[in-house]
Amino acid sequence: MKNIIVFVLAFLSLPAISQNKMTPELLWKLGRVTGLGISKDGKSAIYSVSTPNVAESKSTLETFVVPVTGGSSVQTFNKDSVMRDKNISPNGKYIIYNKEVKLLNVTGKDLYPELTKSNAYIFDNLNYRHWDKWNDGTFDHVFIARLANARLNDGVGQGKKENEKDIIPGEPFDCPQKPFGGNEDYTWSPDNKYVVYVTKKKYGKEYALSTNTDIYQYNVETGKTINLTQGMMGYDINPAYNKQGMLAWLSMKREGFESDKQDLVVMSGNNKINLTANRDDLHVEGFKWSDDGKKIFFWAPIKATEQLFEVTLSAANTALNIRQITKGEFAVSDIIGQSGNTLIASKVDMNHAPELYAVDISTGDMKQLSHVNDNMYNTIGLCKAEIRFVKTTDNKQMPMWVIYPPDFDPTKKYPTLLFCMGGPQGTTPMYSFRWNFQLMASQGYIVIAPDRRGVFGNGTKWAQDVSKDWGGQAMKDYLSAIDEISKEKFVDKDRRGCVGASFGGYSVFMLESLHNGRFKTFISHDGVFDLKSMSGTTEELWFTNWDIGGYYWDKKNKAAQKSFEKYSPSNFVDKWNTPILIVQGGKDYRVPIEQGLQAFQAAQLRGIKSKLLYLPDENHFVLSAQNAMVWQHEFFKWLDETLK
Secondary structure (H helix, E strand, O other): OOOOEEEEOOOOOOOOOOOEOOOHHHHOOOOEEEEEEEEOOOOEEEEEEEEEEOOOOEEEEEEEEEEOOOOOOEEEOOHHHOEOOOOEOOOOOEEEEEEEEEOOOOEHHHHOOOOOOOOOEOOOOOOOEEOOEEOOOEEEEEEEEEEOOOEOOOOEOOOOEEEEEEOOOOOOOOOOOOOOOOHHHEEEOOOOOEEEEEEOOOOOHHHHHOOOOEEEEEEOOOOOEEEOOOOOOOOEEEEEEOOOOOEEEEEOOOOOOOOOOOEEEEEEOOEEEEOOOOOOOOOOOEEEEOOOOOEEEEEEEEOOEEEEEEEEEOOOOOEEEEEEOOOOOOEEEEEEEEEOOEEEEEEEEOOEEEEEEEEEOOOOOEEEOOOOOHHHHOOEOOOOEEEEEEEOOOOOEEEEEEEOOOOOOOOOOEEEEEEEOOOOOEOOOOOOOOOOHHHHHHOOOEEEEEOOOOEOOOOHHHHHOOOOOOOOHHHHHHHHHHHHHOOOOOEEEEEEEEEEEOHHHHHHHHHOOOOOOOOOEEEEEOOOOOHHHHHHHOOOHHHHHHHHOOOOOOOOOHHHHHHHHHOOHHHHHHHOOOOEEEEEEOOOOOOOHHHHHHHHHHHHHOOOOEEEEEEOOOOOOOOOHHHHHHHHHHHHHHHHHHOO
16 A cells, blocks of 8 residues: 555464454453563573453462473472572572551541541642552561571572561652562672662652652661662662672653653663663663673564564673564563573563563574463464554654454455554553453454554654643544555444543543544543643652643643643543543542543533443452453443444
């Protein structure tokens, strides 16, 4: 087609047995694979499998080991017997761990102990709630303890903890960082002398306005703490040492911008060296030191995919060379370790949930190690997928995934769904257990997922141009995508829908007033509807301040006033005229409950066919198995009703 470069994935060969189509029930039977690490002898990969049980609305968790060269997986009931615990010091004498400590009295029971049935909260500062929890005066802190009966021969401690010590005593700061931090936020130096940890030493309103996390070094012997990233004002996270004692971490430059370009930084002596500063196209998502400490392997989005890279350090510990290891229409990430010339990482594509793969460092060739879901996929019709490049209204080339039904026939016409991604910055999810493209396509839909402005992997400017321009070029990019695919004869232009969550939900609300008859139905999940009330109730204020531009009452701030006037979907409800399903989580404090309720009420009062799916115990995601099944069935029921 004119102005389009097409890179086509070959049709995946299908087994000879009869094929089922992917359904919500089958999707929620898939095991969810997470790589944990490499065995002590370097010969095996360790991974866990979480398997949902919809009937009981919970999951079972099992752990397995598999040879890095391939072979049968064996269940292990004691992963610590084969896997080194990173929280134990290299000499096996000490352990670090995190637990909650109570530092502030903010509840009715705290302040009035005799009122035992009170559920009141009393706040005099911001950051009173975060993600899906209210601040109850507790903070996660890192503790260090000596291990009794420590055995040194294999670097693994045992026995009870002695002389427990809080290394952030009395400070109202969190490590790990909330809401998603884990033990990647703290680690040992290889000489046993230091613990480094990540925290944002700000509290209340300052915490809610800042993204300035720092990496601190705690001296185990003296108890002295120093800030290693003093003056580095953005996110500094994921500290990790090589065996020689060099520290690396991920870093963003600007305070307040949670989606700034994320670079890979190393510290050599007192010098901090940005290894990826000169690669404008790379937003580093994670990394792993090589076994010899001379290279760093990392993963980053690039052109609608995610790939592994290698950076070699020079004698001066600068980036000697950055080399892309893998190439293909897939997402490979989450390196858990190295065994010789092999990396063990996770891989997904549009038809397969994550599994562990062995990656040849020299060639990028991959061998599947875990086979948790093979039997299921062998009975399911797989979908053809392709990446196209679409010309945008400002003459840029935009990557776009197109996913087809398993039995796609180009002589037929198909209803088509435009998927609007969240973020607004981020990477298109290649395999999600909610927004699952394989599942959507298997119900008979063409699905398109454009890398509109804001998506990583297309250069820093492309990713950052969405900020303060939510309703501008990104919306034009979406319309360019649906218009281009609609030139195909197999697209039924009378049966097009638009779906998305978070910023994708915002995009749905915005496109409801802009689509000019293109779409016959919309679905918005936890979408931002009214920028003014969003900025007044969301908890991470750095997000709205940066991306919207500031406060609604600051009349001198032209960028903010433009956003509140031109880019708030609530200002354009008079142009709404298309059926819409609105989903809202009751414990979503990022895009709080009033956003979905306002949108539903507006649609109802406008006389538009509309439905509200309210999930009182869900946050910005849908985590309960049974709620997820309700979500899936309501999603497709709505499409059946409105795309006839």
